[in-house]
Amino acid sequence: MKTFANCCLLTITMFFLMHTTQAQPPVKVVSGIIFVGNSSLERNESKYAPFIDSLDRKLKANKNDTTSLFYRALFYVQYNSFVLNPDLETNQAINRLLLARKMVDRADSLKMQSVSLKVLRAQICNELVSRYAPIETWRFNDKQLAERKKKHDYYKELANQYYDELAQLDPDNAYDYQKLKTGAN
Numbered sequence: 481m482k483t484f485a486n487c488c489l490l491t492i493t494m495f496f497l498m499h500t501t502q503a504q505p506p507v508k509v510v511s512g513i514i515f516v517g518n519s520s521l522e523r524n525e526s527k528y529a530p531f532i533d534s535l536d537r538k539l540k541a542n543k544n545d546t547t548s549l550f551y552r553a554l555f556y557v558q559y560n561s562f563v564l565n566p567d568l569e570t571n572q573a574i575n576r577l578l579l580a581r582k583m584v585d586r587a588d589s590l591k592m593q594s595v596s597l598k599v600l601r602a603q604i605c606n607e608l609v610s611r612y613a614p615i616e617t618w619r620f621n622d623k624q625l626a627e628r629k630k631k632h633d634y635y636k637e638l639a640n641q642y643y644d645e646l647a648q649l650d651p652d653n654a655y656d657y658q659k660l661k662t663g664a665n
Contacts, residue, residue, distance in 0.1 A: 512656035546592040556580035562610040602642035
């Protein structure tokens with residue numbers, strides 16, 4: 481009788497573990513914006529710290545793991561978005577976004593076929609447009625302003641191109657992608 485009770489307890493425990501444990505955090509695309517968790521404005525980095533550490537270890541071991549590249553880039557974008565981290569004084573957020581862009585480009589060059597990857601790629605470029613926008617110009621000299629304008633225009637063109645591609649790939653959400661285009665408002 482004791483072994484039967486232990487068996488039932490083990491079965492119930494395994495059932496709950498199977499339904500509560502997730503190998504990867506949930507990714508959502510809402511109105512053309514991709515994010516992890518419940519909201520694109522979620523600022524709880526510590527919640528995903530073990531997962532991010534695991535991704536970093538996987539990427540050190542295998543630089544060609546497209547899933548790890550995708551998720552790591554997604555976390556860089558989520559926690560360095562202009563809305564959550566508007567700091568223009570340091571280049572920390574810009575550097576993380578540029579690293580995320582390299583990761584997404586790497587995953588794309590490794591033939592990762594995912595609409596989510598393409599949404600993330602466009603979103604990164606859109607974030608970089610915001611980062612290089614001509615705001616707080618008093619912080620920069622003329623040379624820096626010219627360089628920032630050049631980068632702003634480059635990422636604006638790239639983001640708009642990516643959103644046009646997404647509108648063709650995903651016609652059900654084409655309106656959302658067209659709204660996200662820089663200069664479309």
